[in-house]
Amino acid sequence: MKLTRLVVHHYRHVTPGTELVFSPTLNLVLGENGTGRTTLLELISTVVGSDFSGLIHEAFALEYDLAFPGMKLHVYVRNEQTSANAPEEPPRRGAELLPLRTPAVEGLGLHPRIEVDLRLTSPSTHMVMRADNAGLDCKVDGEQVWSRAMSWSLLDRSVWTLLFMTAQYIDRDMKERLKDLLRRTFLLAPQRFDEALGMFERMGHIRYAMEARDGEVFPLGLMALPTWMPGWLREQVEREAPPDVLELRHDALERSFLARFVALAGFTAGTFRVEVQEKRSFENGGRVGFGGFGFHFTRPDGRGLSHAELGFGQKRLLSFLYYLDVNEDFAITDELANGLHPRWVEACMRELGTRQVFLTSQNPLPLEHTLFSSAEELRASLLLCREGAWANPTREAAGRLFDAYRLGARPLAVLLREQGLW
Structure with missing residues (x-):
């Protein structure tokens, strides 16, 4: 499983419309203290697990894409106040689903909603699901297949739980196909490995x-x-x-x-x-x-x-x-080098293997063990945090960095600092 894209429409102090793309292997989260590096790691952990119960009393709107062998998933999740005069939401996949009533969270005026677009191969299947505090609505290959009114706290359930629950009602084969998805995501969703002894x-x-x-x-x-x-x-x-x-x-x-x-x-x-x-x-x-x-x-x-x-x-x-x-698929790691001998840092970087890794570090040691083969790969691997803003570097900045990096004369950490990226 790989997280390929994240769009922040509304989340705390992050600039609305922030869009990040990710490398399927190493992702370096760079920034000074207080720029939101840990906040980004925690959000990535929430998104990978697709469990938003910790944000049930908080306004937010997020969109993200996950890729699995034989499966692609697009999720739009929000918990916001709405009104009759609310502006039209930005276009997104899954917007053609039937509208459902979205009652407010009691006392907060927040309206949770989750929309999922799931595409499976072998055999090809397209499933779309929409859920809110009133119930679920599901289509398979464009046909309405299941709808149920419910009264529940939507964000207390992960996206995976909703998908698996829906699959049980619409198709036994679909349920079996989603079993491994549930195990590798919700049941084994990685928490952030913190900088201390958590x-x-x-x-x-x-x-x-x-x-x-x-x-x-x-x-x-x-x-x-x-x-x-x-x-x-x-x-x-x-x-x-x-x-x-x-x-x-x-x-x-x-x-x-x-x-x-x-x-x-x-x-x-x-x-x-x-x-x-x-x-x-x-x-x-x-x-x-x-x-x-x-x-x-x-x-x-x-x-x-x-x-x-x-x-x-x-x-x-x-x-x-x-x-x-x-965690077989992911590692979300804050200050890996903290307290570790350089030999152990090198071994830990090697142990990461083929996992998709999100790593933040003020210590340059982990950067000594990274390899990049193209400017585009380097660009997707760098996540820059500045106050209220998260972004990949521009293609021009990534190109300049890669040209200097492939000369091999100076370490990557030095080049990042010289170019103002770290």
């Missing part, structure tokens, strides 16, 4: 459960788990007499975050511990709950230490590698 602290509070009913197993709480972990947990609890504490050694899974951390941090061994916090049986199944994630490491001198005894940089490295194991 992710490290969240790891200690993660809860997960699996429930069996009538022979089927249902995962509960997939968010923030490495993609391999649900299968591993299931294997452990399906053993005869599973223990109350599950342990995974660093060498049990070669490419796990734990194996990579032990190698980079110079430890001789590491163990990941998960507590089984709930075991419950009922007539047609049962439930097992997990939590209390913890770690223990062994130094070359034989001394052991827990995750709480790690240094600041070690904690950030461990939690970043964990974060990458959770």
